[in-house]
Amino acid sequence: MVKRKIKQLLEGKEQELKMNLSNNYKDLARDALADYQKTIEECYQHGDLKEKDYLKYRANAADYANRMVGYHH
DSSP, X not given: OOOHHHHHHHHHHHHHHHHHHHTTOXXXXXXXXXXXXXXXXXXXXXXXXXXXXXXXXXXXXXXXXXXXXXXOO
16 A cells, blocks of 8 residues: 555656646656656655555556657657
8 A cells, every 4th residue: 555645746746747648748747757767766765665665655656667669849
């Protein structure tokens, strides 16, 4: 079970990413994805995420990364 504080943090990062994607803000979406991935890694390294939850969030971030493959200028 993910701690409430950690879950809110990660969901907030994901919401920011979704908002930037829906508004077609490509640069901001890339930055938000990098921040989301970094936060996931940091939470796992600090022991705030169990491996099961870490893998779930990481797969979610990878899904966003796959959707954004063509995002460049």
